[in-house]
Amino acid sequence: MIEFNNVYFSYKNQPVLNDATFKVEKGDFSFLIGRSGAGKSTIFQMIYANIFPSEGTVNVGDYITKNIKEKDIPNLRRQVGIIFQDFRILSDRNIYDNLAFILQVTNAKKKVIKKRVFNVLSDVGLVHRQKSFASELSGGEKQRIAIARAIINDPPIIIADEPTGNLDPETTQEILDILIKINKRGTTVLFATHNYDLVERTDGKVFRIKDSKITELNTQSKF
Ligand SMILES: Nc1ncnc2c1ncn2[C@@H]1O[C@H](COP(=O)(O)OP(=O)(O)O)[C@@H](O)[C@H]1O
Ligand SMILES: [Mg+2]
Incomplete structure (x- = not known):
């Protein structure tokens, strides 16, 4: 790959x-x-x-x-889905729009976008945070959103x-575990x-x- x-x-x-x-x-x-x-x-x-x-x-x-x-x-x-140390979540829009934005450029239908955003937020355990802004999230939550964003197009890599460079040991393990779970699905x-x-x-x-x-x-x- x-x-x-x-x-x-x-x-x-x-x-x-x-x-x-x-x-x-x-x-x-x-x-x-x-x-x-x-x-x-x-x-x-x-x-x-x-x-x-x-x-x-x-x-x-x-x-x-x-x-x-x-x-x-x-x-x-x-x-290639990419995740950075510093999260890079847009601060001018909520989490839903941060994720939907990626799919809008591919001209996906609204219903499809909604379902896909729901699915990736479920994958990282943050469905309840769709309406939040990045400034309201912890570092670990921001990185989970960045993972959701990276997988939203279902890239093979x-x-x-x-x-995890900015995260405490416990949160580091959570992020690692999410990535291991995604890897087990074939990514x-x-x-x-x-x-x-x-x-x-x-x-x-x-x-x-x-x-x-x-x-x-x-x-x-x-x-
Ligand atoms: N845009 C750049 N211009 C000049 N030197 C750079 C640039 N980016 C990185 N470097 C240098 O290249 C080396 C490798 O950097 P980098 O790939 O960022 O390392 P790492 O990610 O392992 O910390 C370092 O010495 C860094 O200072
Ligand atoms: Mg580096």
Whole structure:
């Protein structure tokens, strides 16, 4: 589903990836770990075709980002639900409208939108919050809404960039559990974090980015 082959990338004189190769298979729950500044968000931006390797290839679903046409980028992005550390919920509209907005751009019917919003809010346990505004929600609730938003188009891939970085340990586990539940339904998940404890206690492949290289850690003895 996500494949990096011999990828090189630098920001000006700052090398970030040096011959990086890794593969996330369909249905995997994979972690991407690495300290702050290691290059996790850079990898996510490449998956999202926001930036491109200077050498090597990045494949996402059926797309090879190197050859992707401008007009296909929105199609690629519809394959990938993205969740950020800072939630990014629009503050000028309530939760229902934050979610409905995503479907309105696809010209879905009102009834279909209503049902879909209800379903994703059920998935994250926040149906009762439809009329709330982001400012009225806790961090954990905001992240659950961000998950609902990421899955509303039912993408085959979810990428989460340090989604629990601003949350306490208990809320972190709740968010992780929701993503595990979504993975069990068949969605491929790539979860970036620098929280080694969380990775250690959770099943899944682990890729570590360190010194511009990516290695897969042995999951029997992860560290
Ligand atoms: N837009 C940018 N311009 C220049 N350097 C950047 C930019 N974005 C990130 N970097 C640098 O690239 C490296 C990797 O950053 P990033 O991918 O954000 O790491 P992480 O998400 O693992 O914390 C860091 O050294 C960071 O300072
Ligand atoms: Mg980052």
